[in-house]
Amino acid sequence: MKIIKADQIIVGDGQTILDNGAILINDEGRIESVGHSNEIEAKYTDVNVVYKENCTILPGLIDMHVHIGYWWSKPDANELGKNGYSDYDIAFLTSKNMREALSLGVTTIRTVTDPKGLNQAIKSALNKKYIIGPRVISSEQGIIKTGGHAWQLKGGLIEADGPWEVRKAVRENIKNGADWIKVMASHRTHICEYTQEEMNSIVDECHRTGYKCCVHASTFEAAEAAIEAGFDTIEHATYMDVDLAEKAKKKGIAWVPTLSVLFGILDFYNEYEKKLQRPLKKDEIVQKKYLQDSVDTINKNFLNIYKTGIKILAGTDIVMPNKPITPVIDEIAYLCKLGLEPLEAIKCATKNSAEVLDMSDDIGLIKEGLLADLLIVEGNPLQDIKTLNNIVQVYKDGEIVYKRN
Numbered sequence: 001m002k003i004i005k006a007d008q009i010i011v012g013d014g015q016t017i018l019d020n021g022a023i024l025i026n027d028e029g030r031i032e033s034v035g036h037s038n039e040i041e042a043k044y045t046d047v048n049v050v051y052k053e054n055c056t057i058l059p060g061l062i063d064m065h066v067h068i069g070y071w072w073s074k075p076d077a078n079e080l081g082k083n084g085y086s087d088y089d090i091a092f093l094t095s096k097n098m099r100e101a102l103s104l105g106v107t108t109i110r111t112v113t114d115p116k117g118l119n120q121a122i123k124s125a126l127n128k129k130y131i132i133g134p135r136v137i138s139s140e141q142g143i144i145k146t147g148g149h150a151w152q153l154k155g156g157l158i159e160a161d162g163p164w165e166v167r168k169a170v171r172e173n174i175k176n177g178a179d180w181i182k183v184m185a186s187h188r189t190h191i192c193e194y195t196q197e198e199m200n201s202i203v204d205e206c207h208r209t210g211y212k213c214c215v216h217a218s219t220f221e222a223a224e225a226a227i228e229a230g231f232d233t234i235e236h237a238t239y240m241d242v243d244l245a246e247k248a249k250k251k252g253i254a255w256v257p258t259l260s261v262l263f264g265i266l267d268f269y270n271e272y273e274k275k276l277q278r279p280l281k282k283d284e285i286v287q288k289k290y291l292q293d294s295v296d297t298i299n300k301n302f303l304n305i306y307k308t309g310i311k312i313l314a315g316t317d318i319v320m321p322n323k324p325i326t327p328v329i330d331e332i333a334y335l336c337k338l339g340l341e342p343l344e345a346i347k348c349a350t351k352n353s354a355e356v357l358d359m360s361d362d363i364g365l366i367k368e369g370l371l372a373d374l375l376i377v378e379g380n381p382l383q384d385i386k387t388l389n390n391i392v393q394v395y396k397d398g399e400i401v402y403k404r405n
Contacts (some may be wrong), residue, residue: 001021001026003044005037006376007051012059012365014347017382022049025372035368052376058346059366060107060134060373062258062353063326065235066121068101069114072153073319083170084154089173090115094122097325098133099404100400102394105375106145108363109134110181110315112235114212115155120177132401137357139182139214140173141201144385145194149187149216157184158205159243163201166194170205170213181206181213182344185198186222186357188290193222195204199229202209211352212356214256218294218339233313233356238262238294245305252358254332255305259334262298264300266291268320303339314349329388342382372398 002025009021022037024044033040033356040051070086071093073078077083085093101109104309111119125131144151146159160169170181183202185194192199199215206213213234217223220239227234227247233254234240240248240255248255271289273280280288306312314331318324328349337343352363362371374395379387394402 001032001044003040003047003049004052004057004374005040005049006055006375006381007055008056009034010056010058010343010346010381011365011367011399012123012347012350014343014351017343019101021057023111023366023372025395025398029372031366031368031370031372033046033368046177046312052392054378056377056382056387057366058105058126058375058377058381058388059293059350059364060375060396061105061328061349062108062110062357062364063101063134063315063316063328063331063358064110064233064313064350064353066101066109066111066260067113067317067319068097068109068111068325069118069348070319070325071115072156073321090118091121094118095125095131095337096121097129100205100324101134101216101326102132103391103397104324104326104329105388105394106234106328107134107392107396107401108137108357108359109135109326109372110139110180110357112139112180112216112315112317112354113150113153114138114140114158116141117176123177129333134396137179138177140176140178140179141182142182142183142216143169145198148193150186154280159377161198163197166198166202168207170202170209170211172198174211175207178211180232181211183213184216185226186217186219187235187353188218188287190219190221192217192225196225196228199225199231203229203231208255212358227251235315235317236262238298240305241301242304242308245308245310249308254313254352256313257298258301258315258317258331259315259338261319262291262294262333263334264318264320264323266295279315279321282371299338311346311352311356312346313353332388333385336385342385345379345385358405 007023010016022040024033026032213231216237217226378390
């Protein structure tokens with residue numbers, strides 16, 4: 001058993017702060033007690049106390065939109081052989097990404113499209129302690145229409161058309177060990193790539209067998225169809241408006257806006273344009289316009305959508321080269337930039353996500369009985385959200401999995 005105390009504890013529920021707080025971690029890696037440091041220390045006089053001066057303790061962060069084995073955009077993706085990265089290359093890349101996620105304060109991830117079989121291999125390697133990393137909630141391969149969004153990602157997707165083919169794709173993913181099902185319903189044009197019948201079939205197949213499902217639905221039309229079908233979470237939904245958000249809330253659908261990738265890709269594209277020694281091609285002009293329109297739309301609508309009460313979750317979707325794999329802290333900062341208070345934004349990356357994952361009995365809060373997944377940062381993120389980057393230590397299941405040198 002051990003006691004960790006700090007200047008303050010942010011519980012993760014969007015409202016509770018404990019000044020001069022302390023946490024007692026038991027031998028099973030769970031939180032035995034939490035409260036004022038004087039009370040905890042007086043009650044457990046024989047337990048070693050570690051004081052993190054000028055620090056804040058938060059729950060371990062949850063990233064709800066990760067591609068942990070995403071190799072397709074790597075600069076050397078086609079240099080290692082005719083077919084890109086080998087299974088071994090992908091495994092080593094994933095191991096690196098898992099360690100990096102812990103260093104960013106992320107202790108749980110939901111993967112939402114990775115190479116076939118990778119997620120189950122990760123879980124096995126974690127259980128055998130061959131690698132370290134966040135716990136994994138897997139969606140296995142994404143489901144798309146023939147030639148649909150991201151069809152080029154070799155090994156990462158199942159092409160399926162029609163209500164019975166999409167049901168079969170759901171079943172195949174479940175057979176392969178998926179915890180959730182992921183569907184792609186839009187590209188970068190304002191059209192839903194699946195019919196309403198196909199979308200309804202996917203959700204019905206998931207829910208009748210006890211599985212939750214998420215959907216890539218960037219455009220208004222795709223978001224509208226996804227909400228009508230009743231997906232559990234809607235990813236991106238950049239063009240969703242207040243009316244759609246209210247419908248989603250009534251159905252209990254949560255929103256993963258993935259601001260990190262939305263703003264990040266536009267920045268990446270602008271830098272790319274500066275380096276070009278030629279005018280933009282027609283398809284590049286279309287792409288840039290879509291990205292700029294997306295950013296303008298989210299800037300305009302985000303706060304009004306939030307005020308509907310729709311549950312917002314933190315997810316990053318980082319697929320650009322030379323970027324960290326799970327920058328949830330950046331996502332929290334973007335949420336604040338768009339109008340949320342720090343406590344509200346942190347809740348999106350902790351309590352909210354745990355609830356949607358049906359894991360509230362284990363993660364998402366600093367609360368008695370839950371797993372001791374902790375992020376310790378130097379400073380006060382309620383005064384400056386960038387303080388979250390000053391990571392001192394990360395705990396998972398009561399054990400230190402990252403510490404600053």
